[in-house]
Amino acid sequence: MxxxxxxxxxxxxxxxxxxxxxTMKSLAAVNIRHFERAARSLTEYAEVVEQGWAVLFRSGELTLPAGRETRALILVVGSDQGMCGQFNELATRAALQEGDRIVGKGLDVAYWSAGDRIRIGLEDAGRVVVKHFSIPGTLGGVNLMVEGLVPHLAEWYRSGQGRFHVVHNAEGEREGYAPLVHNVLPLDKDWEEKVTAAPWPSRCLPQTYLPTEVLFAGLFEQHLFASLYGALVRSMAAENAARLAAxxxxxxxxxxxxxxxxxxxxxxxxxxxxxxxxxxxxxxxxxxxxxxx
Structure with a gap:
């Protein structure tokens, strides 16, 4: 006794x-709203970037080729802070399933990891992690991480076009989050037709006087930035939702x-x-x- x-x-x-x-519960609730606002703002920004692509394609000065990729790159985003349940395990499992699906189509797959636990999970599953990045804890850190990621990704893409996917958790019904696969690249003919088919939000069609190469380079960089930034802030919002539930x-x-x-x-x-x-x-x-x- x-x-x-x-x-x-x-x-x-x-x-x-x-x-x-x-205290941790209150911090998680505050962080969720913080990252959700960033994700909503990023969605609006991504829509503007996509409209820029529509302007470029409708000018008739650029036509993208049909996709004939032979390789793929998967960036897997996780968490290193803990107290968020099966957060990393779900993201790793989704990335492995996506990789197996792509390999089944005859493409070579490489992996990048964001977060030590994600890297360990991929390596334990027998996958080689080509590049590894640390997970930021603030929106300012997200900016720095994306700024560091974009040049690496642009270099990889210029060396021979391929598919690029980001696997991360996003807020959902199951445990407050669920894995999501976001296809960022390639920018091919199918993607061009999808962007061009979207209705223009007003009667006035804009025109551009920039050289096609300059406009393409700027839109390409912003496309990468919006995709990566959105994936990271949505993952961090889901992470805090998972921590709140825990x-x-x-x-x-x-x-x-x-x-x-x-x-x-x-x-x-x-x-x-x-x-x-x-x-x-x-x-x-x-x-x-x-x-x-």
Missing amino acids: QTLDALQKRIQTTGDLLGVVK MQAAEKNIEDMRAHLQMTFHQIRQDSITGELLDIVSGFEAMTKQAGR
């Missing part, structure tokens, strides 16, 4: 832990544990008081009998 002092210490420790969990479950478990400890403490204390009272009564009765003799 536990002593009252030991139970009191456990109750105090449980209360301290509950305070930490509530903290809510932890909070309930800790509260249940504290209630059980407090009930046990009161029960043991009551039994102790009852035992002491019985000892006093027994002692009094014994003294009374002795005095009566």
Whole structure:
């Protein structure tokens, strides 16, 4: 049986832990809104970039070739902060499935990882990680990471066109998040037809006087930036949603544990008081009998 002092210490420790969990829960809730706003802003920005592509294609000065890729690159985005359940495992599993699907089409697949746990998961599955990047913790860090990623990706694409996919978690119904595969490249004939077929939002069709090469280079860079930035902020929003769900479950478990400890403490204390009272009564009765003799 536990002593009252030991139970009191456990109750105090449980209360301290509950305070930490509530703080983490509040931070996760704030971060979700923070990254969700960034994701919504990025969606609007990506729509503007796509309209720029539409202007370029409708000018008739550029026609993209049909896709004939022989290789593919998959960037897998995860988390290194923990307390978010199966977040990294789901992203890794989705990336492996996507890689197997692409290999089944006869393409060679290479992997980039964002997050140490993602890299470990891919390597444990027998995949070679060609490049690795650290996961940022702030929106400013996301900007720096994307700025570092874009030149690597542009160099890879210029060395021989191929497919580029980003695998990351996004907010969903299951555990607050679900894996998502985003196809960023190639920019081929099918993609051009899809962009051109979208209705223009106004009656006035814009014109451009920039050289085709300059406009293409600028739109290509912004396309990469919007795709990578969007994937990262959506992943970070999903990560915090997963952490919020984990903290809510932890909070309930800790509260249940504290209630059980407090009930046990009161029960043991009551039994102790009852035992002491019985000892006093027994002692009094014994003294009374002795005095009566």
